[in-house]
Amino acid sequence: xxxxxxxxxxxxxxxxxxxxxxxxxxxxxxxxxxxxxxxxxxxxxxxxxxxxxxxxxxxxxxxxxxxxxxxxxxxxxxxxxxxxxxxxxxxxxxxxxxxxxxxxxxxxxxxxxxxxxxxxxxxxxxxxxxxxxxxxxxxxxxxxx
Amino acid sequence: xxxxxxxxxxxxxxxxxxxxxxxxxxxxxxxxxxxxxxxxxxxxxxxxxxxxxxxxxxxxxxxxxxxxxxxxxxxxxxxxxxxxxxxxxxxxxxxxxxxxxxxxxxxxxxxxxxxxxxxxxxxxxxxxxxxxxxxxxxxxxxxxxxxxxxxxxxxxxxxxxxxxxxxxxxxxxxxxxxxxxxxxxxxxxxxxxxxxxxxxxxxxxxxxxxxxxxxxxxxxxxxxxxxxxxxxxxxxxxxxxxxxxxxxx
Numbered sequence: 001x002x003x004x005x006x007x008x009x010x011x012x013x014x015x016x017x018x019x020x021x022x023x024x025x026x027x028x029x030x031x032x033x034x035x036x037x038x039x040x041x042x043x044x045x046x047x048x049x050x051x052x053x054x055x056x057x058x059x060x061x062x063x064x065x066x067x068x069x070x071x072x073x074x075x076x077x078x079x080x081x082x083x084x085x086x087x088x089x090x091x092x093x094x095x096x097x098x099x100x101x102x103x104x105x106x107x108x109x110x111x112x113x114x115x116x117x118x119x120x121x122x123x124x125x126x127x128x129x130x131x132x133x134x135x136x137x138x139x140x141x142x143x144x145x
Numbered sequence: 146x147x148x149x150x151x152x153x154x155x156x157x158x159x160x161x162x163x164x165x166x167x168x169x170x171x172x173x174x175x176x177x178x179x180x181x182x183x184x185x186x187x188x189x190x191x192x193x194x195x196x197x198x199x200x201x202x203x204x205x206x207x208x209x210x211x212x213x214x215x216x217x218x219x220x221x222x223x224x225x226x227x228x229x230x231x232x233x234x235x236x237x238x239x240x241x242x243x244x245x246x247x248x249x250x251x252x253x254x255x256x257x258x259x260x261x262x263x264x265x266x267x268x269x270x271x272x273x274x275x276x277x278x279x280x281x282x283x284x285x286x287x288x289x290x291x292x293x294x295x296x297x298x299x300x301x302x303x304x305x306x307x308x309x310x311x312x313x314x315x316x317x318x319x320x321x322x323x324x325x326x327x328x329x330x331x332x333x334x335x336x337x338x339x340x341x342x343x344x345x346x347x348x349x350x351x352x353x354x355x356x357x358x359x360x361x362x363x364x365x366x367x368x369x370x371x372x373x374x375x376x377x378x379x380x381x382x383x384x385x386x387x388x389x390x391x392x393x394x
Contacts, residue, residue: 107362109383112376114297117288117393120279121159122298124271124290125313125336 052079053143060139074139084136146280147172153179154187154246156270162257163264163280171260175253175267182249185211188240199238215241215248218349226353226364247310247348250274254344267344272310272351274344286393292336292376299382300374302391308344312337312355333378334358339365340372340391347371 053076062071073085147168148161153176160175162168187193194212197203208216219232219241232241246269253267254274264277266285275285284305288298292313302309313336337355341347350371354361362383365373372388 107366107383107385108389109381112291112293112299112380112382114291114294115300117286117298117301119286119288119298119301120161121266121268121273121275121285122271122288122290123268123273123309123311123338124295125292125311 053081053140055079056143058139058142060136072136072139074136074143076143149176151176151179154183154249154269156246157268158270159266159268160253160257161266161268162262163278164262168262168265171257171262174260175256178253178256179249179269182211182245182252185209186215186241186245188242195239195241215245218248218345219244222349222353226350226356229356230349230353243352244345244349246270246272247308247345250348251308251343251345272308272344272348273304274308275304276306278305289338289374290336293380299376301393302340302388303393304340304391307340307342308347309338309340310344310347310351311339312348312351334361334375335378336376337361337365338374340388342370 055076055078057073057075059073060071074081075083075085146161146163147165148159149172150157150159152158158176158179160172162172184190184192185194188195188199190196194203194209198208198212216232216239219230222230222244223232230243232239232243234240250267250269250272251274253269254265254276257265257267258276262276264279266273266275271290273287275287279285284303286301287304287309288301290311291297291299334355337351339347339351339354341350350365350368351373354365354373354375357364359375359377362373362375362385365371366385372385372391374382374384374388376382
């Protein structure tokens with residue numbers, strides 16, 4: 001977990017922002033761009049290390065994700081993004097607990113840590129939510145992006 | 146081995162055919178299929194079929210067979226998940242993107258099988274169908290991404306003729322990145338990885354279980370044919386009792 005703080009995930013999300021920046025926000029995210037044709041560093045670094053945003057809190061517009069509404073607020077200090085708050089996120093109407101947990105077996109729990117295992121591919125939640133990116137982008141636009 | 150990644154539907158889609166050889170044409174067809182799915186189902190394209198439906202420009206009698214199939218799957222998943230999975234938005238419009246990804250990967254895998262391929266995987270943004278074996282003749286070695294660090298994995302599983310999907314819930318917590326308060330929102334689930342008989346099963350249950358929060362893993366434990374691993378915001382993973390059988394130690 002040494003490297004497992006939340007920064008990387010968000011930085012990689014933000015890495016997609018330039019993709020959106022060049023597109024008409026009312027249309028779709030770009031398609032069919034070859035991933036290998038876009039050096040990851042070239043995409044990531046300008047956003048992750050970018051300075052020069054105007055300090056303050058900037059609230060993005062609300063966008064519809066399949067699981068509900070997503071609205072973000074980007075906090076800028078010292079010209080840099082210090083955090084992103086999710087202001088509006090899915091509230092599930094079902095308040096009843098699905099299962100009485102005490103009736104169930106104890107499942108194996110452990111602290112997650114990075115593993116060094118050779119793999120062919122990786123399953124993970126890609127932060128593809130265009131809704132999330134659009135809201136962040138609209139907030140960053142206000143911050144001088 | 147033939148492997149290629151393209152960005153379609155706003156996510157990287159990778160197809161790998163272990164035996165390579167005559168796979169280039171099959172691969173092009175499969176990528177073309179994802180393009181077609183994007184054109185039909187993207188809620189961000191004004192001229193997609195789903196946009197036409199939501200704008201009231203298409204009556205229910207006129208919808209395509211593909212759309213009917215996806216809507217039926219969405220309804221099935223809504224029932225299976227006790228209402229947690231629902232493509233209906235508060236404004237009455239429909240957004241089936243939560244199910245289209247797994248459905249499209251399954252169909253692309255079908256295209257590869259019909260072309261005679263046995264050993265391949267199709268990976269759309271981390272939702273994967275893995276068939277046969279890899280180039281070394283082993284079951285496909287599939288990492289599970291660390292939800293807190295994109296370039297790390299927290300474990301790996303062996304898969305063959307199965308699907309795996311991970312649903313993320315980064316939008317559930319209020320502070321999704323706040324290094325000063327690492328203990329925030331401890332009960333929030335940040336990722337739910339499901340192994341199923343195929344990628345569509347894995348995907349629809351990953352989405353539903355993620356929506357259930359911490360109870361989701363118990364729902365998976367109780368559902369036949371599925372195994373899962375959940376990670377909460379405190380960095381604790383919980384896995385179903387059969388998940389270990391797939392793990393690479």
